[in-house]
Amino acid sequence: MTLNKLRIIGSEEWCFFDQLGIPAIKARVDSGAKTSSIQATNIKVINKGVQEWVKFEVNPLQENRSITLNCEARLIDRRMIKSSTGISEERLVVKTPVTLGNDTFDIELTLANRDTMEYRMLLGREALMDRYMVNPAESYKIQHFTSEEIDLKYKPFFKQKTGLKIALLASNPQLYSNKRIIEAAEARGHEIVFLNVELAYMKLDAHSPEIRYRGGNILNEFDAVIPRIKPAVTFYGCALIRQFDNLGVYCQNTAEAISQSRDKLFASQLFSKNDIHIPITGFAKSPMDTKDLIKMVNGAPLIIKLLESTQGKGVVLAETNKAAESVINAFKSVNTNILVQEFIKEANGQDIRCFVVNGKVVASMQRQAEKGEFRANIHQGGKASIIKITAEEKKLALKAAKVLNLAVAGVDIIRSNKGPLLLEVNSSPGLEGIENATGKDIANEMILAIERKLKFSS
Template sequence: MEDLKIIGSEEWCVFKSLGVPAIKARVDSGAKTSSIQATSLKVITKNNQEWVKFEVTPLQENRSITIPCEARLVDRRMVKSSSGISEERLVVKTPVTLGEDTFDIELTLANRDTMEFRMLLGREALTDRYIVNPAVNNQIQEFTEDEISARYKPYFKEKTGLKIGLLASNPKLYSNMRLMEAAEARGHEIVFLNVEQAYMKLDAHSPEIRYRGGNILKDFDAVIPRIKPAVTFYGCAVIRQFNNLGVYCQNSAESITQSRDKLFASQLFSKNDIHIPITGFAKSPMDTKDLIKMVNGAPLIIKLLESTQGKGVVLAETNKAAESVINAFKSVNTNILVQEFIKEANGQDIRCFVVNGKVVASMQRQAEKGEFRANIHQGGKASMIKITQEEKKLALKASKALNLAVAGVDIIRSNKGPLLLEVNSSPGLEGIENATGKDIANEMIRAIERKLKFS
């Protein structure tokens, strides 16, 4: 026992054969086998033996450094995670260096993104070598921040472009994939951030935004918010935190919140002399008849205050039907808007895509036969259209009223001239890029470059 060294609860490990200069491990005598962060696992044959190719992201707070590794496969084991879920893991054998000692250990390969440490040092590695003192850290070897930076200097990429965060929910959506492509094509680093996996530290001295597993999100130049309606409140909180940290957000939290509240947006439009279909809002069922009369009677449109992509929008074709639907919504305390129906539009509307005070593309949407909404998500067809000066001014005025740098502005043609239907703060790119052939994703990235004076 006297020959055993004291090891702390956290220690730095070096894997020369894997090419990992240093990785901080949590020392856990309760776990039998050691484990290391590993992704992109692939079993290969080498010298008639099974080996594993994998990638290690060794620094907890820097996801940009990924090291390709190879090690001999020695086993496949069922391992129960800390959450109680059993899974098969590949086990490799490789030398590890702790201070002056180098010895072989077995490592299970696991995705530890949600764990606090990139490595766990188990009791098989400790037995007959160390005694654990959980009250101290780095008893075997300690690296300063400068030493870690020096060890990882060859892995740091020279910054040639902006670092952009795409704050959304689904990386597979057409719009999100196009923005990633466009940013990379212009030489920028762009990182997809799932808005629901970001969280915040609110502190006057050191505010932070962290991402799953404790990674600190820093050094971002800009964020492109594409927040789905279901997470508007939380998404806007994250956007505000980025803004507080000095990161440029292409659409602000305030502008997104305003655009999602159809009642408040309609009030802003009225205040700024922006023409919309006659719209009514009331609380009491006693006023339903007058509300219907106020918007010129049926047929009329009934909208949920936070509807999107054509969902939550109903056409009531008679006064009696309108009364029934309105009162039904009111009975369950659901807020709605009642809006006049523009019959002469014949199921058509116009989507103008605005980027930094300029209409970069426009398309006409035609509703499917028997439908009254021309939304593409509801089966509408899109085609290129040349808009009038009056329509262009209306689109720019509407996006400016909501202070949106990027907006999808929906306009309807009526006998009274163009009318504003609504403004979308996270407009989709697929329909309008396909209809117009324009590279709107590139326009959005260029707009960020101009805003940040990047050349």
């Protein structure tokens, strides 16, 4: 065919597959790829008489896993295909008619997992040959659809639902915080399911990754996950959160953010790097320099923290240099990592908990340590009361949550003669103390934040 008879095609075009039941799918036009490919999951080869066919599922719209189309096509080949990353893998090849504008012709498609790609389909040079010339500076030269037209085409496939489907990933459904989150989600018309972290397991596979739950139930319909991971299962819980994220589910706190917040040393380094003021903190491996380590944080009294302590556990006040030296060396003798931190005497056993949700401090409370205790902690008998924080304290709380990339965070601040200092940031903050102290419905704020993130309107 002469060049002047070839039609001009853009760098991206809309395709239609009648036999596959796909009303529209956006394709990246790539003359560098020989064979076209389409996103496919749950691929199964079946026999129809003497012929092999393939059943597979397609999520035709990027960032919309609520629409899944069940497709069938005849298997014509198995080929080794080299991906854009240079890795070769065997892919199944099917043949089916494709429509671009007014043109319909047969096309070979490899079935590939393109979930991480911007386009759910790639149109290769075999499909273009003797039909089109590519103008990479243009898009939709054949046909263009507005978002309203795409919505109309897929209207029959949209699942009718009155609310979101949310998973609460935690360990104990009887905890106040977990019960309140479930109540808040249901009150807003959402379906929420409690998932025990330790009863979920995952399938790692390029074509069809999965998360399953107790007995083989496949978890594939959630819109969002609220992680409430206890420290003892941080590693496994974060692995599950990453898997949910790989499946396109919105996770209110990411695995990376949770891991950073749980590593007190790394978090402290991030705070220092980002000019967030914390009490002077020391860390050392060898017991040889214990005396200098104590001196470095202004001497006793000082705080000694286990790196993975939480809820006030694993935090010790050493009142003399000799006591501090003994405790530090004892921890080091059993290869336990600790932080040594200056003691802020003027705080008088008080600190402030700021509850941050999506870049906003939604509530604040002051915690007062029980008489004889140095640390204000409700789990260990401390008392909570409502408090109005200063602009500087609010700015500190928001910056700390942002540095760790936490959408939901409990930020602990202490008032000192040097101004507000950041103590730590909790990625699974409890609701009971702060809701009772402030009278605010924080569980509802968390659900509202998910709705805004997913652009859900009831």
